[in-house]
Amino acid sequence: MPATTPEPPYYAVIFTTTVTGDTGAYQETALEIEKLAAQQPGYLGIESSRDATEGITVSYWNDEDAIAAWKANVDHAAARERGRAQWYATYELRVARVERAYRWSRSPEGRGNGG
Amino acid sequence: MPATTPEPPYYAVIFTTTVTGDTGAYQETALEIEKLAAQQPGYLGIESSRDATEGITVSYWNDEDAIAAWKANVDHAAARERGRAQWYATYELRVARVERAYRWSRSPEGRGNGG
Secondary structure (H helix, E strand, C coil), X not given: CCCCCCCCCEEEEEEEEXXXXXXXXXXXXXXXXXXXXXXXXXXXXXXXXXXCCEEEEEEEECCHHHHHHXXXXXXXXXXXXXXXXXXXXXXXXXXXXXXXXXXXXXXXXXXXXXX | XXXXXXXXXXXXXXXXXXXXXXXXXXXXXXHHHHHHHHCCXXXXXXXXXXXXXXXXXXXXXXXXXXXXXXXXXXXXXXXXXXXXXXXXXXXXXXXXXXXEEEEEECCCCCCCCCC
């Protein structure tokens, strides 16, 4: 589901990956890391999708300080290290400031303005 | 693959969707729209991943004007309309300014700084 985020501005970390064939424990580690992220101050939400070759995870944060603190988290750092040693073939990480957002939903509780 | 984008700043459109059961012609239309996007002025690249329930597409653009022109493209507008009528259960679209980016690659041509 799209993450439920407040009115902009806030920050997004867009993490796009391709993986090697060696993805043992990848899925479990990814879920653990998502749980850890959710405990960080300034965390707003996360969205993640992975198909056969490509994954995109977008996490949302109050501000740059929250992103820096999450980057410094030791368990997160250990998982990144393991990812580089074992899982990832390539990745790109982009830090972006969300300027505006529109939500649309088929159900009546949606804001209904999809632009 | 992570899109090959220039040095920031540039813009990202993060489009997160969940779909209904009725996804006939969804995949073909999505690919057509990605091809159309690539012909737009100011287009920098696109990344897309879809699993069973959730999809994330991130397109990258030079500036807000390029995003506005793409939004106004008539074929794109028709596809959005069809998506709302048929495919999408919910979506959220976020426009964000990419401030910094790091690429890491297992192969020697990578920049090697994954932060």
